Amino acid sequence: MADLIQLLTNGLALGSIYALTAIGFVIVYSATGVVNFAAGQFVMVGTFAGVATLVNAGWPMPVGYIGALVVMALFGALFYLIVYLPLRASPIVTVIIGTVAIGITIQNMALLTFGSWPFPVPSPFDGMMIDLGGTVISAHAIAVVIATGVLILLLWLLMHRTAIGIAMRAVAQDVKVARLMGLRVQWLLAFTWILAAVMAGIAGLMLGPMWFADVNMGDPIALKAFAATVIGGFGSLPGAIAGGFFVGLAEVLGASYVSSAYKDLIAFGVMILFLLFRPQGIFGEKIQDRG
Amino acid sequence: MLACRDLTVAYGDIVALRGVDLAVNAGETVALIGANGAGKTTLLQTISGLNKVRSGEMLFKDEPLGPRSSAERVRMGIAHAPEGRRIFPGLTVQENLIVATAAWRRLGKSCEAELGQVFDLFPRLKERRHQLGWSLSGGEQQMLAIGRALMSRPKFLLLDEPSLGLAPRLAEEVYDRVGRISKTGLTILVVEQNTVLALAVANRGYVLETGRVVLAGSADELRRSDRVREAYLGR
Ligand SMILES: Nc1ncnc2c1ncn2[C@@H]1O[C@H](COP(=O)(O)OP(=O)(O)OP(=O)(O)O)[C@@H](O)[C@H]1O
Ligand SMILES: [Mg+2]
Numbered sequence: 001m002a003d004l005i006q007l008l009t010n011g012l013a014l015g016s017i018y019a020l021t022a023i024g025f026v027i028v029y030s031a032t033g034v035v036n037f038a039a040g041q042f043v044m045v046g047t048f049a050g051v052a053t054l055v056n057a058g059w060p061m062p063v064g065y066i067g068a069l070v071v072m073a074l075f076g077a078l079f080y081l082i083v084y085l086p087l088r089a090s091p092i093v094t095v096i097i098g099t100v101a102i103g104i105t106i107q108n109m110a111l112l113t114f115g116s117w118p119f120p121v122p123s124p125f126d127g128m129m130i131d132l133g134g135t136v137i138s139a140h141a142i143a144v145v146i147a148t149g150v151l152i153l154l155l156w157l158l159m160h161r162t163a164i165g166i167a168m169r170a171v172a173q174d175v176k177v178a179r180l181m182g183l184r185v186q187w188l189l190a191f192t193w194i195l196a197a198v199m200a201g202i203a204g205l206m207l208g209p210m211w212f213a214d215v216n217m218g219d220p221i222a223l224k225a226f227a228a229t230v231i232g233g234f235g236s237l238p239g240a241i242a243g244g245f246f247v248g249l250a251e252v253l254g255a256s257y258v259s260s261a262y263k264d265l266i267a268f269g270v271m272i273l274f275l276l277f278r279p280q281g282i283f284g285e286k287i288q289d290r291g
Numbered sequence: 292m293l294a295c296r297d298l299t300v301a302y303g304d305i306v307a308l309r310g311v312d313l314a315v316n317a318g319e320t321v322a323l324i325g326a327n328g329a330g331k332t333t334l335l336q337t338i339s340g341l342n343k344v345r346s347g348e349m350l351f352k353d354e355p356l357g358p359r360s361s362a363e364r365v366r367m368g369i370a371h372a373p374e375g376r377r378i379f380p381g382l383t384v385q386e387n388l389i390v391a392t393a394a395w396r397r398l399g400k401s402c403e404a405e406l407g408q409v410f411d412l413f414p415r416l417k418e419r420r421h422q423l424g425w426s427l428s429g430g431e432q433q434m435l436a437i438g439r440a441l442m443s444r445p446k447f448l449l450l451d452e453p454s455l456g457l458a459p460r461l462a463e464e465v466y467d468r469v470g471r472i473s474k475t476g477l478t479i480l481v482v483e484q485n486t487v488l489a490l491a492v493a494n495r496g497y498v499l500e501t502g503r504v505v506l507a508g509s510a511d512e513l514r515r516s517d518r519v520r521e522a523y524l525g526r
Contacts, residue, residue: 170379170390177377180339182365182394182443
């Protein structure tokens with residue numbers, strides 16, 4: 001029992017990372033139709049932005065975090081300008097292959113800058129444990145789950161209660177009519193990429209202390225986030241969240257109760273079952289909302 | 292308000308408009324009638340900046356529209372209720388309306404006054420304000436499409452076949468509202484296949500056939516013309 005609580009906490013914390021990555025993936029996909037295969041590298045860049053500000057520059061926590069997120073916002077804007085904009089008129093397959101290529105480039109640039117040796121990343125909760133009468137759980141893991149819950153709430157408020165969020169949903173549903181209604185579509189798409197990069201950056205900053213900062217961390221995260229979106233329903237935000245938590249829990253519980261060698265089997269096995277029997281995922285029926 | 296001079300528009304090799312001359316004066320309601328494929332939608336989309344002009348020019352309030360984007364044209368006062376209504380399906384009625392205020396609304400400014408005007412005109416939309424777009428009936432969607440266009444504080448309203456696919460009674464209801472909007476002094480260009488309804492609200496009209504204006508005149512003149520009676524009024 002004590003064990004189970006620990007495992008659930010760690011599973012939800014890891015699931016939070018996958019959920020945030022999947023959210024970034026889904027908001028870009030629904031607004032632009034681009035399946036961003038560089039999404040995992042976005043998280044890696046987020047972790048290393050934290051390495052740069054907190055470790056290399058030695059900035060104190062709040063300033064270092066804000067600095068890293070500003071870097072991520074710039075990274076999102078740059079990605080929009082030099083990857084999405086030049087490619088947007090090309091066939092969608094070209095854009096997708098472009099994101100694969102740029103993902104590999106980003107990974108190698110990180111390798112050149114930071115080397116292949118993994119870095120430890122600090123957390124404001126380093127060494128802190130919460131004692132639940134016998135079970136100790138990591139304060140960082142709890143903080144990650146709470147922060148993710150708050151972020152999801154903020155994202156919901158942004159998309160449903162602000163003019164810019166409503167406009168983003170309109171662009172995702174019908175670009176041509178969005179133009180006719182006077183929306184500045186290019187600015188909204190730029191904002192979408194920036195938002196996705198910042199979400200990935202937060203995921204990366206929270207993941208750093210759980211793993212190590214490693215230039216190869218992007219690929220496994222992208223695969224899990226991709227599995228999460230398939231299981232939750234491709235293009236669905238609630239699906240990305242549910243799928244992310246499912247994959248995180250499956251990974252941690254699978255490693256403990258089955259075998260750590262097969263820990264990924266459950267998540268990917270479930271993804272394949274969904275692809276075979278319910279390709280629209282858990283929340284898939286909502287696809288009609290997108291017209 | 293609007294003037295098209297010798298306007299030619301093409302999709303690749305398909306020429307959809309050939310040398311169209313057309314004018315809409317301030318305060319007028321003008322009907323544009325024609326059969327399927329005549330180029331009516333193409334003309335409205337060109338006014339809104341969705342299609343490129345091949346040759347000729349368009350003036351809005353005596354200013355050439357040139358290569359201005361759709362977003363800029365909305366800011367100048369051109370609003371468009373597109374063919375097939377094209378409501379945002381996953382947005383609520385109210386969100387559909389709010390989206391169209393982007394042209395003028397600054398951060399923190401309210402659009403309650405505009406919402407109130409639209410809800411006065413279409414009380415059914417008020418009842419359904421929190422319902423998602425896709426769940427509305429065809430008539431309600433058409434009312435929402437018109438209401439949405441009005442939210443941008445337009446000076447010139449483009450309506451593309453507002454009666455399309457509606458039962459006769461609903462089509463009449465929609466045109467009753469178009470008549471009311473027209474009485475407020477708003478300038479309207481309405482595209483329609485239902486010639487009777489369109490000529491009933493219009494001051495003037497144009498007949499478009501395979502991309503050319505073949506007839507123009509007051510609503511009465513068009514109703515009496517043999518060409519319109521045979522081809523579009525079915526008698
Ligand atoms: N996107 C497009 N690409 C190629 N050709 C097009 C396109 N849109 C319209 N056309 C062609 O241009 C011509 C005019 O079409 P348009 O839609 O303007 O006609 P319309 O008068 O609105 O017809 P309807 O009453 O059926 O709506 C038609 O021959 C049509 O096939
Ligand atoms: Mg048409």
